[in-house]
Amino acid sequence: MDRNTIIGLTLIFVLLVAWQQFLAPTAEEIEQQERLQDSIAQAQQRADSLASIEETTPEEIQLATGADDSLKLVQRQAGFGPFAPAAAGKSETVTLENDLMKLSISTKGGRIKGALMKNHFKLEYKEDGTEEEVPLYLLEDEKNKFDYFLPIANLPSGGVSTGDLYFEVAEAAPQKVVLRAKASNGGYFEQSYQIEDGTYNVDYDVRFENLNSVLAANTDVIQLSWVNYLDKLEHNETYERRYSSVYYKPIGEDPDYCSCTSDDTEELGDEQIKWISNANQFFNSTLIAEEGFLGATVETRMLPEEAADLKLLVSEIGVPYNRGSSESFAMHMYVGPNEFDRLYAMGDGLQNIIPFGWSIFGTINRWVIRPIFDFLSGFIGSAGIVILVLTFIVKLALYPLTYKMLYSQSKMAALKPRMEGLKDKFKDDQQAQQMETMKMYREFGVNPLGGCMPMVLQMPIWFALYRFFPASIEFRQASFLWATDLSSYDIFWRLPFEIPFGFGAHISLFTLLWAVTTLIYTYYNTRHMDMSANPAMKYMQYFMPLLFLGFFNSFAAGLTAYLLFSNLINITQTIVTKNFIIDHAKIENELEAYRSKPKKKGGFQQRLENALKEQQRIQEQKAQGKGKKK
Known part of the structure; x- marks a missing residue:
């Protein structure tokens, strides 16, 4: 190696040493990196302690002698504080069962993870169009939560969620279980469940034993977080979604609910709440406080139609806590079907979660239509x-109104020949024809709206029944003729494509027959009526049944069956009444007798006649003005 080579290598080495010294971190930078690494390690330990705790029993923790076991214990103590003994364990399922339901309760979190309804089923439709009954569960979704947050000072998270704790079975019986999450000071948080035969009611209590020295000193409310993903239980998802929401009842006030058709949140502040209910169309899971919850926030979140779940219901509920050494909070749960009598017997307006409607419509359904249906x-x-x-009973009760309507129509039909004469006399003057028609009505004492008012008076019954059939669990999966479920639409013919505007991919035969009978009834009922003054009305009355065909095609078969039966009875009543009950000669005599009586000024017909005269005068003035301009 010559001298030049040695000099070159020496210079390269010196440059490398100088470069390393230039890039080397300062003492301050090294210290900062060490602090960062320590923070990362501590954060990882907290995450491991909260999310990745191995399933070991408290006895194994106490007997652990190895370094790994000691580290796990330290991690649990850092994440759960005094509840470290309950931070590890094995998740097991405890079963409570009666003649109506079967509850599965997990020792992880101590919550109900499934409620089997023994007398009710879901119907699953196969590709070949057949139906299969499958078990029906409530509260079964794995994403559900029912967790109490126990505030504890000096914990990074501010407290412990009972959903992360493993409960020990302190007492077990076929219809009762007591679960406890133990603290290191000998205290515990307890949840107890008890059921009896013949009911869907669950006696549910929580107990705080010797936790006043464990929980944060300023704690006066324990927050319960209830997250419930409602399952799709019915074939008609559109109406199941429409009738599902969170209901609640403030103490001293009427029950209320979140919106059923959009995302909605209700902030109830510090109000005392008697109960909060997560309601499907025909089933509900309700939490009831004996003394009242202290405030709540309830929320309904809509999910996409293609989602596996129907809706997401979220409730943040305040449970009062008095910081005593031993105290409990008594509650009840109702987990079952929306049966009116059962819910009504529980009191506090719980039956209002059944979507019968509000105001007069709900009153008619609850206290008129429903009792009649139950009796029958x-x-x-x-x-x-x-x-x-x-x-038949409804139509019979309304027959006096129907008779009045048909009688008024018969009087109109008796005047029809005279009306034809007016049309011929004033065929070139529409205003004069209408004014002379009003004069004739007044002269013979005929009210052109007399046939409409009885129908208007029946509308509260119709609107009530519109809500009654899809809300009554008695129609759920009840078959009749070709319909397999009267609470959903009947499928007489499946279509290979979807028709928009709510029509669906099927044909409802009840709806189709209703439309046909409506057209027949309309034709027979109005063939003698004079509609020359408003020809569009003549065609509109035939167009309306076709328009509603799409609406009722996807509605409850119970309602469309009622509408079909109602049309058939209407046609029968009309034919019998007009041909066998009403005396048409007597009507002619009444008209002539009224014509000969002196007439009083005023009344609806007189005001209408005056309005027509005023309208005619204005038009004549306009015509005269145009003539002068020309």
Whole structure:
């Protein structure tokens, strides 16, 4: 190696040493990196302690002698503080069962993770169009939560969620279980469940034993977080989604609910709340406080139609805590079907979660239509036949109004020949024709709206029944003729494509027959009516049934069956009344007798006649003005 080579290598070495010294971190930078690494390690330890705790029993923790076991214990103490003994364990399922339901309760979190309804099923539709009954569960979604947050000072998270704790079974019986999450000071948080035969009610209590020295000193409310993903239980998802929401009842006030058709949040502040209910169309899970919850926030979140779940319901509930050495908070749960009598017997307006409607419509359904249906069901086994008999009773009760409507129509029909004469006399003057028509009505004492008012008076019954059939669990999966579920639409013919505007991919035969009978009834009922003054009305009355065909095609078969039966009874009543009950000769005599009486000024017809005269005068003035301009 020559001298030049040695000099070159020496210079390169010196440059490398100088470069390393130039890039080397300062003492301050090294210290900062060490602090960062320590912070990362501590954060990882907290994450491991909260999310990745191995399933070991408290006895194994106490007997651990190795370094790994000691490290795990330290991690649990850092993450759970005094509840470190309950931070590890094995998740097991405890079962409570009666003649109506079967509850599965997890020792991890101590919550109900499934409630089997023994007398109710879901119907799953196969590709070949057949139906299969499968078990129906409530509160079964793995994403659900029912966690109490126990505030504890000096913990990074501010407290402990009971959903992360493992509960020990302190007492077990076929219909009762007591679960405890123990603290290191000998205290515990307790949840107890008890059921009895013949009911969907669950006696549910929580207990704080010797936790006043464990929980944060300023704690006066324990927050309960209830997250419930509602399952799709019905075939008609559109109406199931429409009738599902969070209901709640402030003490001293009427029950209320979140929106059923959009995202909604209700902040109840510090109000005392008696109960909060997560309601499907025909089932509900309700938490009831004996003394009242202290404030709540309830929320309904809509999910996409293609989602596996129906809706997401979230409730943040305040449970009062008095910081005593031993205290409990008594509650009840109702986990079961929306049966009116059961819910009504529990009190506090719980029956209002059944979506019968509010105001007069809900009143009619709850206290008129429902009792009649229940009475008839005691004698008649078929829900479809009960609907037929119910329709007959409703039509019979409304017959006085129907008779008045038909009688008014008969008086209009008696005047029709005279009306034809007016049309011929004033065929070139529409205003004069209308004014002379009003004079004739007044002269013979005929009210052109007399046939409409009885129909308007029946509308509260119709609107009530519109809500009654899809809300009554008695129609759920009840079959009649070709319909397999009267609470959903009947499928007589499946279509290979989807028709928009709510029509669906099926044909409902009840709806189709209703539309046909409506057209027949309309034709027969109005063939003697004079509609020359408003020809568009003549065609509109035939267009309306076709328009509503799409609306009712996806509605409850119970309602469309009622509408069909109602049309058939209407046609029968109309034919019998007009041909055998109403005396048309007597009507002619009444018209002539009224014509000969002296007439009083005023009244609706007189005001209408005056309005027509004023309208005619204005038009004549406009015509004269145009003539002068020319």
